[in-house]
Amino acid sequence: MTRPRVAVLEAVHNNPHADTETILGAVRTGLPEVSRQAVYDVLHALTDAQLLRRIQPSGTVARYETRVGDNHHHVVCRSCGTIADVDCAVGEAPCLAASNPRGFRIDEAEVIYWGLCPECSTAPSP
Ligand SMILES: [Zn+2]
Numbered sequence: 001m002t003r004p005r006v007a008v009l010e011a012v013h014n015n016p017h018a019d020t021e022t023i024l025g026a027v028r029t030g031l032p033e034v035s036r037q038a039v040y041d042v043l044h045a046l047t048d049a050q051l052l053r054r055i056q057p058s059g060t061v062a063r064y065e066t067r068v069g070d071n072h073h074h075v076v077c078r079s080c081g082t083i084a085d086v087d088c089a090v091g092e093a094p095c096l097a098a099s100n101p102r103g104f105r106i107d108e109a110e111v112i113y114w115g116l117c118p119e120c121s122t123a124p125s126p
């Protein structure tokens, strides 16, 4: 493990669902000399190694998190873009049993819930 790798893992761990800019800023607090490209490269390498999970809800930039391997879902606020973790739906994973998988062997279903976070849903309308 190189120092940028450790720093990136720590930055993502401390900032779940952070975008690249946030991660870059967090890494530079400990490693001021690290280049943007180095952080990009490390993010890709760690994602390929499945030490990081990359999510990209439509309309947003890519986010990273260290909570990997449990195929949890995300809820995204339509208003402010806040992202939170959501555990799998209780009971059978309904959408993994696609009604017509067309011969594909399915191993993952990506679910993103959209709505308003508590702050935004209680904000007075303009
Ligand atoms: Zn919100």
Ligand SMILES: [Zn+2]
Pocket (backbone or CB within 6 Å): 017, 065, 067, 072, 073, 074, 084, 085, 086
């Ligand atoms: Zn998550």
